[in-house]
Amino acid sequence: MARLQRSTSFSRSDEGSRPLPIALGRSPAGAFPALGRAVPWLLLGPALLPLLALVLVPYVGALLYSLTDATLANITAPAVVGLKNFGAVINSREPPFRLVVEATVVFTLGTVVGSLGLGTTLALALSSLKPTARGLLLAIFLVPWVIAGVVIGYTWKLVYDPQIGLANAILGLVGIAPIPWLVERWLAIGALVVANVWAAYGVVLLIVSSALSNVPRSIVLAARSDGAGLGTIVWRIILPTIRPAMLLATLVAFITGLSVFDLIFVLTGGGPIYQTETLALTMYRLTFKRGDVGEGAAVTLILFVFCLLLAAGYVIIWQREAKKWS
């Protein structure tokens, strides 16, 4: 998901290319007079049905399950226990819920700051290159973005491994003793953040690059002839101009950080002893390792609400921006 969303100026073009009210009227439905107004809904049907059946229904199901004591062994006829599962998750002792929240927040913020910083810096650096060099470098920078999360996990497992890992091999060259990268809590979370930034900066770069290619060169030139320096141009002219894209990139980075599963699953599995467990890992552990479907569903809903809030916030801000533009 969230691989390539760029829709920042969608509604501007929205108004511009509305079908003109000529000849065949406002819509091209003329060919199926018998079906008439049903045509667009017939076209939308194949899209709406799977989304209803495979997004809406499962979430209603998960909501209901989160109120029961269902286990993997007893999925069909669980008893209703109300909000007990949510209480159990939040008051969990092993590991304390606070530990998971802390790891999730730090991991997410690290991912956001790192991938926005790196992606935007590289996009700006690329924007001042000639098109050929820019295209070539962009293609290389996008390589991590297309690789499967689980393969990225194995890639960094090869880097961090205490024995055959590249990180320690390099340290060895300059005479530093091997470091167990994935053992101590904050070092491990830091290592995971670096790996996830590697995975996530590409999409930021892509979004920001696309936006930069639309910044009118004239406003940059005007600012320059008014005597503005590079820093002023970037901070005061370019970044505000591409604010919708920055907003989108921020949201994508947030969700990549919040929901990451494959990478942590492969690299640390949430361990050692829950030290790097984030919400997504808790969800997996409760549901499939402990078999506590009710509690697992409760964590899924917590995760879902966070994603929903982020997405809703984005849609609202995006609409406000779109209004400003039109």
Add this chain to the structure above:
Amino acid sequence: MELMELSPVQRAGRWLALALGLLFTLVPVFWVLSVAFRPAGSFTFPVGIVPSALTLDNFSIVLFGAKGIGLRPYLNAAIYGLSAALLTAIISSLAGYALARYDLRFGRALLLMFLALNFLPAAARVVPLFLLYVRTDLYDRQIGLVLAYVAGATPLGIWLMAGTIRQIPIRLEQAARIDGAGAFTVAWRILLPLAMPGVLVVATLAFVDGWNSFSLPLILTQRPEVQPYTVLLRQFVQPSEGGVDWTLLAAGSLLGVIPVLVAFALLQSRLVGAADVGGAVKG
């Protein structure tokens, strides 16, 4: 065209940033290559950064050897990716057309809903889908997995296709109609060729999502015969005799990367343009 002109110092800074970025991007890739082409058991400690000997054995062991995972997991991933790509492209094109061309009462609300659904990550979908699949007998079935991918990929697909179709002048359709072409002729002969760049982007993204997916097949399937390489690579991490089979893990991972790199190389020229589907037509 370049966006800015830089002073020599700024130029140096730019190249430094790009060089560091390249280093960060490529060093882990280099290491996977370096491990994947090493003969098994040629690790010395401390491990050498450049391999002392090169071999292709690891790749053939992964695909055909007794210790490997075989060709099947890669074929499975290809089947899932291609099915998801085809279905997503068709569904998104139809829905995108409806949203782009009809003045629907809830059209804008639907578009915003699809936009929001884009941001629903796979990790937040697996447990609900697992529960549904167990209750409806879709669990451990290939069709179930493909449907899950399609549901995940269509929101972005619809959004991109609506943008693509909006850019095709409606007068082309109207002119063809006046010349007597039917709706299917218009769709097939006029709209599809013009919308092809968008369709290809949507299909490629869906393919890559299906090919790369891990958490969905991990949780929604059980039999190794239907699982993709992403799930089965784990075999190299926990082989029964203990320890990690590093060379096979690296080789198996690389085999999983090649198809997506090819897909994106074919698409590369369109990619930045496609990321800009919304902005291409201006006021």
